[in-house]
Amino acid sequence: MDSDNLLGQFLRARRARVGPADVGMPGGLRRRVPGLRREEVAMLAGLSTDYYVRLEQGRERNPSAQVLEALAGALLLEGDAVVHLHRLAGTGAGGRRAGRGRKVGAGLARMLDSWAGTPAVVLDHCLRVLAHNPLGGALFAGHTYSGDLVRFVFLDPGAPDFYPDWDRVAVNTVAALREGAGADLNDPELTALVGELSLKSAAFRELWARHDIRRKTRDTKRFHHPVVGDLTLTYESFTVNSEPGRQLVVYQAEPGSPSAHALALLGSLTVPEPAERSGGGAAGDLPRRGLAAEN
Structure with missing residues (x-):
């Protein structure tokens, strides 16, 4: 598993799960990849396309909690998925749990x-x-x-x-x-x-x-x-x-x-x-x- 850019992996995977119609956008005739384009996610979240691209590529690793909430809304994340997004970015509770062993x-x-x-x-x-x-x-x-x-x-x-x-x-x-x-x-x-x-x-x-x-x-x-x-x-x-x-x-x-x-x-x-x-x-x-x- 690529452990260097877990946040980017998550954003890409969830972006592919959201279609234009899901967020009230026209689909267009030619879409080479499933889901939303990067610029569409950026627009929905109120971010610049360049900033969002850097998030996916792992060149920006410290988004604010406000940015993450905007991305959660753009990607239609709910509940545990929102918590996980914050955890990957280091803005929420997470870290490795204790309790190793089989007893x-x-x-x-x-x-x-x-x-x-x-x-x-x-x-x-x-x-x-x-x-x-x-x-x-x-x-x-x-x-x-x-x-x-x-x-x-x-x-x-x-x-x-x-x-x-x-x-x-x-x-x-x-x-x-x-x-x-x-x-x-x-x-x-x-x-x-x-x-x-x-x-x-x-x-x-x-x-x-x-x-x-x-x-x-x-x-x-x-x-x-x-x-x-x-x-x-x-x-x-x-x-x-x-x-x-x-x-x-x-x-x-x-x-x-x-x-x-x-x-x-x-x-x-x-x-x-x-x-x-x-x-x-x-x-x-x-x-x-x-x-x-x-x-």
């Missing part, structure tokens, strides 16, 4: 285990599963990449069947990965992940080039589970303030729904009794609570 605190692990009827997982900045409660493990178990949600979506042959809305899941997964990475795209783990997936998955390569940014917050997701069949679950994602860079994701089914009954069945079939949970899992399982917890 979670013992208190967080105990809290996971206390939610016996609710699937819950803890993810790192690369969307790897650091810990889960028994039902959270059962939800994703049985796949080649059960413990790595990005590789699961793009490399696991069972993913399109497991996720009936795979296209939507793929878009959201890459956007969440970019948001989790922040401005530090030189992180060695992220670099290795993006490099591998860019070689192995054309879909990932295309989505990564779009520079979508979307924080994992809440959504409804459909699953086709190999044991209990179709599930429609809502999830809420929470930042873990005691362990920066991690997020806790909790899934729920609508009470009394077929999905709630299926989730209860999954728990009865796969969740071990409390006395059995202290033992280690089989090779290839998701990280168990006891193995992932930090004492």
Whole structure:
């Protein structure tokens, strides 16, 4: 990845996503590239074309917050994408998050285990599963990449069947990965992940080039589970303030729904009794609570 001009990469990618009609401009007959021209973005943002070109080329690296807000408006950026723009330019909160390593605190692990009827997982900045409660493990178990949600979506042959809305899941997964990475795209783990997936998955390569940014917050997701069949679950994602860079994701089914009954069945079939949970899992399982917890 070119780490010398991340702001310019982002501006170019997002400029290509906005058509003239999106901002009330005539399209013209001949446009050699998709999206807006540089001079059009500059005009919409109230900047000189030369200044905007220097921003894209990395020859200007210190735009003011006001300039960035004008660019966000011109490029129709919202929410997390605006935060990311400021972070890339060094005018907003960002920097590398703490919380490296594969362990979670013992208190967080105990809290996971206390939610016996609710699937819950803890993810790192690369969307790897650091810990889960028994039902959270059962939800994703049985796949080649059960413990790595990005590789699961793009490399696991069972993913399109497991996720009936795979296209939507793929878009959201890459956007969440970019948001989790922040401005530090030189992180060695992220670099290795993006490099591998860019070689192995054309879909990932295309989505990564779009520079979508979307924080994992809440959504409804459909699953086709190999044991209990179709599930429609809502999830809420929470930042873990005691362990920066991690997020806790909790899934729920609508009470009394077929999905709630299926989730209860999954728990009865796969969740071990409390006395059995202290033992280690089989090779290839998701990280168990006891193995992932930090004492």
